[in-house]
Amino acid sequence: MITPDQERWILSKAYVPEHIVSLMTTISKGQPFLSKGHLYYVGDAWGILVGYPLDSEFYSEIFSSIVKDVITCYPGHTWSIIAPRLPAELLSSGVEKQSDFYYSLSFEDFDRKEGLKRIAEKATSRLTVEVTRAMTPAHEAITKEFIEREDPGNLIREFYCAMPDYVLHSETTLVISARNFDGYLSAFYVLDFAAKDFATYVIGCHSKNHYVPHASDLLFLKMVNMARESGKDYINLGLGVNPGIQRFKKKWGGKPTIPYEFCRQQWGIMGIRTMIDVLLSRL
Secondary structure, eight states, X not given: OOOHHHHHHHHHHOOSGGGOHHHHHHHHOOEEEEETTEEEEEOSSEEEEEOOOSSSOOOHHHHHHHHHHHHHTSTTOEEEEEESSOOHHHHHHOSEEEEEEEXXXXXXXHHTOHHHHHHHHHGGXXXXXXXXXXXXXXXXXXHHHHHXXXXXXXXXXXXXXXXXXXXXXXXXXEEEEEEETTSOEEEEEEEEOOSSSEEEEEEEEEOSTTOOTTHHHHHHHHHHHHHHHTTOSXXXXXXXXXXXXXXXXXXXXXXXXXXXXXXXXXXXXHHHHHHXXXXXXXX
């Protein structure tokens, strides 16, 4: 377990959403731990190892050692492991694998998008924006619609489905919603402001049933204004996920800044020994 002082230190050093302890523990229901500057979360039969060091640059050799140490303590657990670069042995053995980038938005890059900002502002003629601390059945319906339409994969699907509980229990999370003048929800974002240096775009969805052009753009503009008012340096826009979402983030000035590799694997006792032998051979 980590202490309140450790959590404050983590948030002061955070640079990926998985460093936000409240986000990860609420969604995963696991307990947070620190090992050599790396966060990991553990549940009854699973774990999440975050290979983005809080107090140094990423080094493959150090991370391989941490993987060895952590999985040895939890034989039989299923591990989700993320890092800028995973050991080849993990990628080759993982049941699920994914590669992507975290996208970041600097306010300087955003300020160059004057034409887009004007288009977004025009959407106020058809939409109102509200800021709340809860998700309604309408938000959940749009989330379901998004998952069915985009088929984002198991990891993203699990993440989106956990949002209502996360928003309900988080003190640093806000939901911004765009509604048409009949009161129907057209789009929404979930944002987290826990990290010291950045605001986190957690998820965003728009409705095809109550679609209004540029609803998502209007929310993007609101998000940037809120991040600035909160004293953040930039916005972490999360993963690219798919080409459509990547285009939207790039359109506003978002850039792929941090590599992301993911694998999920379960090791029994013999499997752990074999993996440890392989990892040790690389140190």
